[in-house]
Amino acid sequence: GDSVTQMEGPVTLSEEAFLTINCTYTATGYPSLFWYVQYPGEGLQLLLKATKADDKGSNKGFEATYRKETTSFHLEKGSVQVSDSAVYFCALSDWARVRGGSNYKLTFGKGTLLTVNP
Amino acid sequence: DSGVTQTPKHLITATGQRVTLRCSPRSGDLSVYWYQQSLDQGLQFLIQYYNGEERAKGNILERFSAQQFPDLHSELNLSSLELGDSALYFCASSVDGTGGAEEQYFGPGTRLTVT
Numbered sequence: 001g002d003s004v005t006q007m008e009g010p011v012t013l014s015e016e017a018f019l020t021i022n023c024t025y026t027a028t029g030y031p032s033l034f035w036y037v038q039y040p041g042e043g044l045q046l047l048l049k050a051t052k053a054d055d056k057g058s059n060k061g062f063e064a065t066y067r068k069e070t071t072s073f074h075l076e077k078g079s080v081q082v083s084d085s086a087v088y089f090c091a092l093s094d095w096a097r098v099r100g101g102s103n104y105k106l107t108f109g110k111g112t113l114l115t116v117n118p
Numbered sequence: 119d120s121g122v123t124q125t126p127k128h129l130i131t132a133t134g135q136r137v138t139l140r141c142s143p144r145s146g147d148l149s150v151y152w153y154q155q156s157l158d159q160g161l162q163f164l165i166q167y168y169n170g171e172e173r174a175k176g177n178i179l180e181r182f183s184a185q186q187f188p189d190l191h192s193e194l195n196l197s198s199l200e201l202g203d204s205a206l207y208f209c210a211s212s213v214d215g216t217g218g219a220e221e222q223y224f225g226p227g228t229r230l231t232v233t
Contacts, residue, residue, distance in 0.1 A: 043224030
């Protein structure tokens with residue numbers, strides 16, 4: 001079945017440091033890939049997405065490139081801020097058989113806690 | 119603010135009890151999803167409804183059930199609760215739930231504690 005593996009962290013950085021959170025996936029089809037972010041006490045928000053190989057998703061200074069050859073979708077940011085402190089989830093959406101039929105299904109990694117210190 | 123609302127925010131109950139979690143999707147969204155987030159299992163898809171009908175089931179226990187009403191709000195019913203059901207339960211919604219790259223909008227979650 002589909003799965004997502006991401007570095008578990010926690011990751012602690014100083015402000016303006018470079019961020020990489022690794023994410024690799026296993027899927028039977030041609031999934032779309034996502035990064036969601038969860039700020040303390042809130043629900044998940046879509047950060048960026050990519051729908052096919054070599055696509056680059058970007059938002060708020062974050063980037064990730066869909067690499068089919070390495071089945072990866074690593075999240076990067078050149079200069080993190082304190083306000084980026086959150087949990088980051090890598091996810092894929094693939095057509096899958098689920099009980100009751102088949103449909104697109106989001107599969108999440110376990111999340112990576114990022115703390116940015118001033 | 120995603121536009122998805124969930125009530126209650128917190129719920130504390132005893133083993134063996136039954137609870138109902140409520141979700142109102144974003145205006146115009148027809149599809150509702152339920153997820154369970156726990157420390158050991160991470161974020162797991164439970165079930166999806168589209169315009170009142172069940173569309174897909176994930177890792178949902180037989181003790182759990184859900185429904186989506188004509189006004190498109192959804193309820194997740196958890197019965198015969200066990201300690202291991204303690205978790206954060208998220209509802210999400212999307213426009214129609216048929217697109218692979220479609221964004222899901224998440225509510226703030228209901229934290230369930232079973233004692």
